[in-house]
Amino acid sequence: MLGRLTWSAIPFDEPLPLLSGAVVGVVILAILVTVTVRGWWPYLWREWLTSVDHKRIGVMYVALGLVMLLRGFSDAIMMRTQQAIAIGTAQGYLPPQHYDQVFSAHGTIMIFFVAMPLVIGLMNFVMPLQTRRARCRLSRAQFSQPLAHRNGRPADQSVARHR
Numbered sequence: 479m480l481g482r483l484t485w486s487a488i489p490f491d492e493p494l495p496l497l498s499g500a501v502v503g504v505v506i507l508a509i510l511v512t513v514t515v516r517g518w519w520p521y522l523w524r525e526w527l528t529s530v531d532h533k534r535i536g537v538m539y540v541a542l543g544l545v546m547l548l549r550g551f552s553d554a555i556m557m558r559t560q561q562a563i564a565i566g567t568a569q570g571y572l573p574p575q576h577y578d579q580v581f582s583a584h585g586t587i588m589i590f591f592v593a594m595p596l597v598i599g600l601m602n603f604v605m606p607l608q609t610r611r612a613r614c615r616l617s618r619a620q621f622s623q624p625l626a627h628r629n630g631r632p633a634d635q636s637v638a639r640h641r
Contacts, residue, residue, distance in 0.1 A: 486610025532606045534542065546591035553584035 489495050513519060528536055560577055572580065626640030 492573070494572070500598050511616070535540075536599045539595045539602060543592050543595035543599060546587055546595070550584055550588045550592055553580050553587065556580055557584065585592025 513522065526538065529535065556572065557577070557580060560570045560572045570577075
């Protein structure tokens with residue numbers, strides 16, 4: 479199922495990826511626990527995750543773009559710190575392969591997960607208001623786009639439109 483991926487591919491000898499993965503896991507777990515304890519799941523499901531309101535869909539796109547902007551910003555800080563430390567014979571704190579991965583991930587994240595969701599979110603929010611369709615209801619396929627964009631796969635376009 480995972481192809482050639484084995485346990486030896488996980489960099490147990492490099493603390494940066496392990497520490498950052500642990501921090502991300504703890505933050506996600508804390509958010510899930512908070513939402514569960516406060517009983518926000520029904521509200522989130524009814525009002526946000528299954529909404530066909532263009533303004534809420536636009537807000538979800540912009541929120542995704544801002545969260546990924548934090549990720550891209552952290553990559554930029556890592557790259558600039560590496561460049562500042564690696565002077566002369568000093569190697570810096572990132573191995574060359576890891577720096578290359580961070581550089582590539584930064585470009586991909588900033589274009590596909592920051593710029594595109596921010597523009598699409600702004601268009602979803604503003605365009606129906608500019609065309610005087612303030613109560614514009616989008617299709618189920620359209621509301622699933624922020625979720626599919628976050629998950630990195632295309633949404634199902636075969637869902638019937640709601641009028």
